[in-house]
Amino acid sequence: MTRCQVPAFLIHQIQEELGKEEEEMMVFLCRDLAPDLANADLKEILLALNEREKLTPVGLSELLYRVKRFDLLRRILNTEKATVEAHLARSFRLIPDYRVLMVEINENLEKDEVGSLGFLLRDYAPRMKMAKDKSFLALIIDLEKLNLVAPNQLDLIENCFRSIHRIDLMRKIQTYKRKASLSSVHCQPVYVNAHPASLPNFNLIEPPYHSGIQNESMKKLQNGSSLTLAAAEPLHLSIEESGSVPHKMSDDSYRMQSQPLGICLIIDCIGNDTDVLEETFRGLGYEVHCHRYLNMSSMNQTLLEVARWQKHKTCDSFVCILVSRGNSQSIFCTDHTFSGFPLEQIKKYFTADSCPGLLGKPKLFFIQSYVVPENEQECTCLLEVDGNADNIRAKVTIPHTADIFWSHCKVDVSTLEQSPTAPSKYLRCLAELLRNPYKRKLCILAIHMELNKKVYDGNMTTDPSQQYSLLLQHTLRKRLFFPLDCC
Template sequence: MTSLTCPVKVTRDELFCSRKKYPLSCTAKTQGNTVMSSHRVSVSTLVQIIEELESEEEEVILFACRDIASNTNLRELLSEVNEGTSHPVILELLYLLKRFDLIKKHFKISKLEVERLLKIHPRTISDYRYLIIELNEAIEEDELKSLMFLLKNELRNGGKLKNQTFLSLIVELEKNQLVMPSDLDLLEKLFQTIHRVDLKKKILKLQETGIIQGGPYINALPATASLHRISSSACSNTIPQIGAASNKGTTPVQDTLSQVGEHDERYLVRKQNMGFCVIIDCVGNDAEMLQLLFRSLHFIVQCHWYKKVDEVKEILQDVANMEQHKIHDVFLCVIISRGNSDSLFCLDEKSPGLSLDRIKNTFTGQTCPNLRGKPKLFFIQNYLVCDLEKRQRESAVEVDGPREDAACRQWVQNQSRIPNEADIFWSHCRVDELELQRSSGSTSLYLRSLRDLLNDKRIRKQRDLLNIHTELNHIIYTKQAGYALQLRHTLTKKLFLYPA
């Protein structure tokens, strides 16, 4: 199979010189016949070519030309690039599709001659588009479904795309500024998650060459500073970690502890395997802010808005069953909802609610073995709906070590075995529901302050999560805004949200 990424290797000097040496009306000689290699084709030839294309090939052309043409109608688009550019774009597109039969039929030249022309006239389609089209060819149907599930809350309409294809998925990610030539970090993480490390390496390899750059990009806006970003130097620094992985693209935690200093005291946290984050916002004020935060910290983030209790239970169970936790170092869950001291009501009005213990127990080492030995972080913003609860809520910070329940007593008795309840960090903030009425649409003081602290790279590097939470306590209680913050944890090591 011919690589789409670099069909013809040409140096920059060769490209520069070729523009002077070879005019656009140059001729190509093949088997004794002289054939004009003009960059334009006749209207009738263009119509014939379009009629002979498959629907999948039409989609590839539309995707390939997103940076050079604004039309979404195939005939209008090809007419536009045929008349509006000084490069042999139609030939290049047919070469990209590997439709050498159409090239021979309509241009009377061979594959070798096309490659020679592409060397003379630098390619119009960007290296980024060539790469994505190559990835599209390699993605299997079940893998695409996995990607759609992971991204359904990142996209409009819950990821229900008109065309259930990898290219249409990429187009939506581009529209949401999640994927672009200068930012392929999300794709790398997704391929790592679905165990397609070979595709992740294709991205890293091309980034190493430095030929994927920003440049003109008319169909997607530049990423904001808050979005995660990866540079060529960062890629080269992570390659040794990828090379050390197993055939499935994963490195068991116990086999990689030696790569991190103070491994007896710190949890292993790596940029490429940072973790999965699920955010469930039943109030609607904070999810977007948190999504940007944790994505910038290299988490794969899944967001849900306005869910009922049964829906939340199903979401949490689906997340707990994900095989991808095997390759992740941290799990993170954020839930924002109305509730009482023991339960969250989500969107239900008449319901016993979702037990807080059930949330935690869904992700213990016993119920979710893929997270055993890894830190599991929960941040709960609970808006209390009962005045009685308001009077009874705690007025002081409660910071506990390992809880004195059955699992933790077993841990104390036998420290060589990690208990089901170990490695949990539970941060629970309560405030009266009236706070939502007083400041409609505003973010939670608790979650906003958490965001500000974790956004500070210096703080994340110098302080572990417990120390950061101590600072969060200070902020919350200094404000005296009616928020009550409780921390319970069974962490067995220090956790720095700063990748090794």
């Protein structure tokens, strides 16, 4: 009987949890380990590697780490991301770094960019089949079959990235090639870590596939205990966790690494959505502050106070969520004097001239307005809102109105009258998307496109008077990705 080092039920459980794209990445990562199984699915490959004694619990944890399923590391293998990183920095790695690099690049490409690469490659491989939805990893496999791409043969891909103006990815390949050249022994290319981490000192128990420990570790696995990989103390590393990790190291993505990520201010004057929003954004890593049922005076005071907080300086972003009755330009809070609080004024509290701590950082606003018909609005004088008392003017080249993401959803107030305690479909869908680790691999604009689709698909089965409408305006200068290892 073949000695299997990983229980089959673990392989089955992990495969069931993975999405289609994650399975494709994992199959690609294993391609050199089982070249005779090029057309097999992930479960077949892992089972075969297990039977051939090429797969260990440590190797399986590395595969999950490479596809950034840190939740499965914890929940199924009972180990932590930092522990795997420590092992990878010290010991033999299952996956060649060439394949790790290709997977990282794959996660960092938009669909239209992959299409552009496929078009450019026609000059070099005219017979290569170009399916409409072919992924970058599928392109690489085709090029490998034609001997156009290999671990020590990446000039073609590098030139293609130059042609589509992805200089960040071109430089990533150049860095890999330079390190591979320095590390090469004889004529055999040596795979080097695409993103070496600087690790603190730690003690690491020998991995479970060493003699004398393997049987004990398998018993612990089957009983739900942790792998015998243990760091002496928690490691706080800046290893990228987002689905589009490489952007964090370049100038085309906002930095989203601070702890907390930022302040999330929730003002809910209806009272139906606070709990789920608080849970969602706290799970994303924000310091959440909730306020219910504010009148306009309290609203003004709260916004001013939050805008003046010094802690913005140490955070990477800011989120503001407002839920209230209102009209297209104002929200009414709880006053029932329907001239309202100007939405434009809310935005101004957090621009760089009023809140210097948020200069150059993304500021996200999500507004749910329950629109009151004009004939039901009372005419009263506008609330006189204060400006920033400090009137600080930042001397910078970034425009004060830059880096704002403004998502405004409207629905008729009759929606509340029919279902007074029902949550906003818009905010509920937003929370669902942000709590989905697969969707968090997308940038915020792509997530909002998914949000649009969910909301407008819901409108198709809703009475016209109850339908939601969305308006997105933004002045973002970079792409924004939420961390993947959260929620």
